[in-house]
Amino acid sequence: MIAIVISIICWCFFCIFEGRFEAILWHLWARTPIFGFNPHKTKLLMYRRLTIIILASIANPLLFFAHALVFPFIHSGAMYSHRNDIDCDVYEDRWESEPSPTSSAEINFSFNVRYVLFVLGCLLYIGILFNQS
Numbered sequence: 001m002i003a004i005v006i007s008i009i010c011w012c013f014f015c016i017f018e019g020r021f022e023a024i025l026w027h028l029w030a031r032t033p034i035f036g037f038n039p040h041k042t043k044l045l046m047y048r049r050l051t052i053i054i055l056a057s058i059a060n061p062l063l064f065f066a067h068a069l070v071f072p073f074i075h076s077g078a079m080y081s082h083r084n085d086i087d088c089d090v091y092e093d094r095w096e097s098e099p100s101p102t103s104s105a106e107i108n109f110s111f112n113v114r115y116v117l118f119v120l121g122c123l124l125y126i127g128i129l130f131n132q133s
Helices: 002-031 039-058 061-086 111-132
Strands: none
Touching: 002 061, 002 111, 061 111
């Protein structure tokens, strides 16, 4: 059970780090765009896929699914808040902001969808923890 709690805490820190890192990347790219370079796709190929493969191979499937459900809420919230810290004219609703209409992300969720996914992920975490005890 301790390993699951540590996994959840580490995952939350990873989501925050990933969101803040992406906020900086997008801020820099918006100031000096490189033709044909899409930070989302480059980072997605090199970073997220590797992380997903590692997590899928070591985690139990329900824990992996719960992590996937909470990721959009924490990651996007951290990214929108940090982008607003850097430039107060973007993502004025901070954590509750909606995706940009010009986003190149493969999947965009509204705040309400991110919130529902987060609640479902947290309920799944609770279920996993109670099942382990």
